[in-house]
Structures are given as structure tokens and as C-alpha cells.
Amino acid sequence: MGEVTETVTETPRVRTLVLDVPGWTGHRAGQHVDVRLTAEDGYQAERSYSLASAPGEPPALTVERLDDGELSPYLVDEVVRGDRFELRGPIGGYFVWDHDGSTEPLFLVAGGSGVVPLMAMLRHRRAVGSTVPAKLLYSSRSLDDVIYRDELDRLGAEVVQTLTREQPPGWGGYGRRVDVDMLREVSYPPDESPRVFVCGPTNFVEAVAEGLVALGHRPGRIRTERFGGT
Template identity: 50%
Template sequence: MTEGGPRPEADGEPAAGPTDPPPRLRRRAPAGGWRTATVREVDRPTPRTVRLRLEVPDRVDHLAGQHYVVRLTAEDGYRAQRSYSLASAPGDPLLELLVERLDDGEVSTYLADVVEVGDELEVRGPIGGWFVWEGDGPALLVGGGTGVVPFVSMLRTARELGREDLLRVAVSTRTLAELPYVDELRAAGALVVTTREPSGIRPAGRLTAADLVPLWEPGQTAYVCGSTPFAEAAGQLLVGLGVPEPDVRVERFGPSGSSG
């Protein structure tokens, strides 16, 4: 398995893994500098998340799977910044971020509790050239909780290209109420597994190898994104099924032990 560099998926949650992907895995990808974004839409799709849609003048078009940094500056000059995956497709006129609110998070609590339509935010991106899908090959997407966000961007990109057939999706969540984009994921044919409640005739339980077997086909690249325990378990499931390790790309995130 190969893993992405240490970036936060949610406030105060840097991903584990090497500082940089190996040189053979690096891709040329678009990258942008700091911009001033204007908040155009704010809503809360689940009890602990906020969805922000931002207008970013002169932005660099992104690839599905890339992320942006949001930086806050206090009146005394203190700064805090966190990275968030993009949910929007490249053709969307606005950038869409989903932020999970952490009670001790400096950035996520501000974005979730304070930010309103019309506010301005400092942002930088797009960032990342490895955990991306360019719409030119089949892929299996395995996400846990808010780890589905980059996969929403991939699904929307596939719709823009008319290539929904290239993607298959499996998602694990504690409950349906906690899963962002649940309707969109299901409409795309995603397998959704709930670990804390039954789902239809399926009892509560974790994602299993048997769940992934019907979704896997030779030639796919597998993308895994979620918390550290989920990502490690899902990655091992795929390798255990015989998926070649170089074809499994894992991006994981976990508590950093600090809110700053």
C-alpha cells in the first residue's frame, strides 16, 4: 500500500504517513497560492459538520482528490490553519468544503459556529498530486465517515465526464444520520455499511472482505480514505483479497493531540 503525506482531513487531525509520497508516485498536478475566498453558502448536512461553498477569484482548477488550506488570523496576529478535502468537481463555479466540527478545534469550531454567508476566508490550493483521480481509469473508492469527501469530488467529476461507470464505492459509517452526502452516494450506487445500527436487512457491522469482492475488478486503482484505524483496516482488507499493494492508495487522518 502507498500512503499520502501528513495533511489534516479535519481540524487538528493530521494524516499519518510519510512526509511525501515516493518519487515514482508523484504526479504533476495543479497548485495555487493564497487567495481571498467569499463564503456564498453555508449549511449543516449532519449534526457535526458544516458545508461551505466558496467563491475564489482567479482560482486554479483542481483535480478530484485535492484539498485546500483554510487560514484564520486573530486580531493579535495569531494564526491557525487546517486542510480540508474538496467535495466539488473541477467544473463547479464554487469550491465546496466539508468541515467536521471538533469541540477543541481552533479552526473547525470557527468555521462551524461563526462563519456566515458573505464572510471572507484566506485559502490556499489546490494541494496534492497523488491522491487524485483524473477521470481516465477505473477506481474503487473505500471511505469511512468524513473520509468520503474526496470521493464525492471524484463522483461529481465522473458525472461531468459521463464516466460514472469507472467508479465503484464502498462506505462505512456509524449511522446514516452521521454520513455526509448519503443521498448522493446512494444515488451513485455506493454500498453503505453502518456499524452502529442495522441498515435494511443487514445487521450493524463493519465493512468486510466479502463486501469488497463484488466491487473489485483487475485494473482498478483503490483509494482508501478515513480515520487511521479505518484506513489501516480497509487497506489490509484489499491487500488480503489480492489487490496489488501499489494499486492501493491510502489517505488517513487521526488526532494530533493538539487543537492548534
């Protein structure tokens, strides 16, 4: 069971829940947990949510409300401090980045709330004082949808943003969906052997992964995490 100790409103649709989980033994950057809620009639629903906090910090989930979702409207709109729910984790040893002494640059590509596990990696990198070059390419619909907006400047990593639907006056970033040209301009060249993590909706991840392979990145260097549905 996890108990909510703090909530942070990130955007109108996204909230972070900081948790106290008795027996929590720590997590790795990029891992997720499965949250299970049980209704009064016994109906159970389970969904996976990425951990946003750096290893060593209390587990924090950043959840986006899906209007037809079974769990996310509750987690984003209704949960208050002191509420408890069942969770399992941390889970996953594949989509993770550890500070392990390697010097390969880190290239992270996020679509929407796909930024959450990548944020855990960047927070981890900052917390341990890693000098590995790191770059985040982050696609959102509009400025209001940008999660962790104030923190992006304080990560000590290069952050390149694109706003696909609406750009404010004077916007200095990109204003279209991620495409091969953008990836060519932003990514580390393949001969620098970057470690690449891509997270977002399925079609976003497909487009980015295909684009990177077309630019000469080895498929085995690209790790993806798709999310979809409710």
C-alpha cells in the first residue's frame, strides 16, 4: 500500500502524487509501478504509472487524466493527502538508465506524459552530478500542457521543445510534430553511440524510432516505452 503524502498540480490534466510506501527499497530511473484500485463491489482495475522521482527520493507518480480512463480521473482529480491505494513495484529492468560510469550521451525523446520516466533519468543524472551529455526532445500540444515546465531549465541538460498545436507569441522552439529533420538537428550523431530512450503514445514512439533508425541509429540502442488506451 502507498499513502499519498503530497500532491503537485503540474498542468490542468496532470498531477504528481508523492507517496510513502512502507518497505520501499528504492527504484531505478525509468521504472514504473502498477496501481490497483478496488471498487466497493470488488471490481478491480490496474494500470501502470511511471516513477517521476530520482532514485533515492520518495516514489512519486505523475499521472495524466484520460477522460475515458478508469483510474486516472480518480488519481488526478480526487485523491487527497492521506489516501492509500494498492501498488506493486518498482517494476522493469529494460527501460532504465543507471549512473554506471559510462560516458555515452543520453538522448531522450518524450511525447506528452511520456516525459515522466525520462524526467526520472534527468533528475537522477543531476542528483549524482553525472557529466554524461544529455538532451531531451520534448513534444507537447501547447505550453499549458508542458509538464515540469519550471524545472526543465534547471536540469543541467539541453532541453529542446516542440509545441504541436499551439505556440505562444515569440515561441523559440519547434512548432510541429517530431519528424526526421528535427531528429537530425537535435539528436547526437549515431557515431557518438548515444543511449536513446523514447516514451510516448504508440504512434509517436513508432515515428521517432523509425526516424532514428533512418538516420543510422542502431535499433538495439533505442529503447522504447509505448503507452496507449485507458
